[in-house]
Amino acid sequence: MKEPILLTPGPLTTSTATKLAMVRDWGSRDTGFIQLNRRVREMLLDVAKARDTHVCVPLQGSGTFAVEAMLGTLVPKNGHVLVPVNGAYCKRIQRILAILGRRVTAIDYEEREPVRAADIDAALKKDSSITHVALVHCETSTGALNPMADVAGVVARHKKSLLVDAMSSFAAVPIEGAFDALVAASGKCLEGPPGMGFALIRKIALENCAGNAHSLVLDLHDQWVNMEKTSQWRFTPPTVIVAALHAALEQFVAEGGVAARGARYGRNCEVLIDGMTRLGFKLFLDARHQAPVIVTFHAPSDPNYDFQRFYDRVREKGFVLYPGKLTQIDTLRVGCIGAIDEHAIRAAVHAIADTVAEQNIRLHEPGAFRSRQHAS
Ligand SMILES: Cc1ncc(COP(=O)(O)O)c(C=O)c1O
Numbered sequence: 373m374k375e376p377i378l379l380t381p382g383p384l385t386t387s388t389a390t391k392l393a394m395v396r397d398w399g400s401r402d403t404g405f406i407q408l409n410r411r412v413r414e415m416l417l418d419v420a421k422a423r424d425t426h427v428c429v430p431l432q433g434s435g436t437f438a439v440e441a442m443l444g445t446l447v448p449k450n451g452h453v454l455v456p457v458n459g460a461y462c463k464r465i466q467r468i469l470a471i472l473g474r475r476v477t478a479i480d481y482e483e484r485e486p487v488r489a490a491d492i493d494a495a496l497k498k499d500s501s502i503t504h505v506a507l508v509h510c511e512t513s514t515g516a517l518n519p520m521a522d523v524a525g526v527v528a529r530h531k532k533s534l535l536v537d538a539m540s541s542f543a544a545v546p547i548e549g550a551f552d553a554l555v556a557a558s559g560k561c562l563e564g565p566p567g568m569g570f571a572l573i574r575k576i577a578l579e580n581c582a583g584n585a586h587s588l589v590l591d592l593h594d595q596w597v598n599m600e601k602t603s604q605w606r607f608t609p610p611t612v613i614v615a616a617l618h619a620a621l622e623q624f625v626a627e628g629g630v631a632a633r634g635a636r637y638g639r640n641c642e643v644l645i646d647g648m649t650r651l652g653f654k655l656f657l658d659a660r661h662q663a664p665v666i667v668t669f670h671a672p673s674d675p676n677y678d679f680q681r682f683y684d685r686v687r688e689k690g691f692v693l694y695p696g697k698l699t700q701i702d703t704l705r706v707g708c709i710g711a712i713d714e715h716a717i718r719a720a721v722h723a724i725a726d727t728v729a730e731q732n733i734r735l736h737e738p739g740a741f742r743s744r745q746h747a748s
Pocket residue numbers: 381382434435436437439461508510511512513537538539540557
């Protein structure tokens with residue numbers, strides 16, 4: 373059976389070349405794998421143009437493992453982290469810091485609003501005990517892009533440390549502004565399979581992080597020191613994921629890097645928004661704040677709409693959608709990332725239109741958005 377196209381923000385649809393790169397075994401201590409691993413680390417630094425200042429520390433696991441490892445390694449036990457919060461992934465950072473026993477101050481926003489650098493400036497002026505700012509670049513729960521360059525400017529002016537979760541933006545949106553650490557993962561805009569995260573960390577910052585981490589496996593300082601010394605991972609590496617990520621990185625470079633990938637996703641996003649709004653779906657975000665990564669639409673208010681039934685039918689037609697992740701409003705999300713172009717997006721919009729017609733779903737009347745309580 374033909375595989376469905378994943379319109380989800382990772383795992384996502386990968387190319388045939390990336391899939392084929394997984395069809396072999398690698399010895400984790402073999403020189404071939406060691407060379408491949410070294411090359412992947414260099415290529416990841418190049419994506420952010422950070423090879424002269426930062427080091428790349430890969431880590432087994434999903435994206436959250438890398439976020440927790442970054443926070444636990446970079447923030448000392450007496451650190452104090454400012455977290456601007458405009459969605460679920462910012463809240464996850466707050467939660468991780470609370471579990472780690474690190475002091476946190478949050479600035480809360482509505483889910484439809486991006487973070488404002490001026491508020492971070494004011495918070496840093498008000499409380500000089502803050503040592504770090506933790507920013508989510510693209511808040512994937514809504515698809516909002518936070519203004520990293522402006523935030524980085526403010527954080528640098530206050531001589532604080534910026535930690536960035538760039539999970540769903542890295543490789544598609546330029547990384548602008550100075551950061552001490554940034555995390556992302558193999559299975560997002562680099563178009564690899566999921567299973568490996570990585571951190572790009574300013575070398576002089578990481579050198580001071582020995583002993584900070586609460587955990588052995590999530591200690592990025594220890595992972596780095598060992599990898600520099602032995603060229604090997606401390607614990608069994610996800611060898612096939614590293615190999616596939618290498619293939620995906622070669623394709624990323626051949627495509628034209630961040631500018632070209634961002635342009636393809638931008639086109640996917642435009643075609644998606646245009647097609648869906650023509651059908652009558654309403655965008656959750658103001659289009660100005662939309663990252664070309666994933667788009668949140670209000671769920672239809674018609675009682676004939678049931679996400680699971682709708683999802684199943686669109687899935688039968690070859691496309692995998694994503695549920696909403698907002699606290700108050702019922703939504704659905706459609707990703708625009710992965711090894712797909714605007715033709716796939718057009719076909720997906722057709723499948724959605726056919727499903728709307730088959731299931732007799734009336735699309736929005738003004739003001740008729742569903743709250744989560746009314747969602748079935
Ligand atoms: C911004 C952001 N941070 C963190 C994560 C967590 O990644 P994972 O689900 O791979 O642990 C995601 C996942 O989509 C994300 O989009």
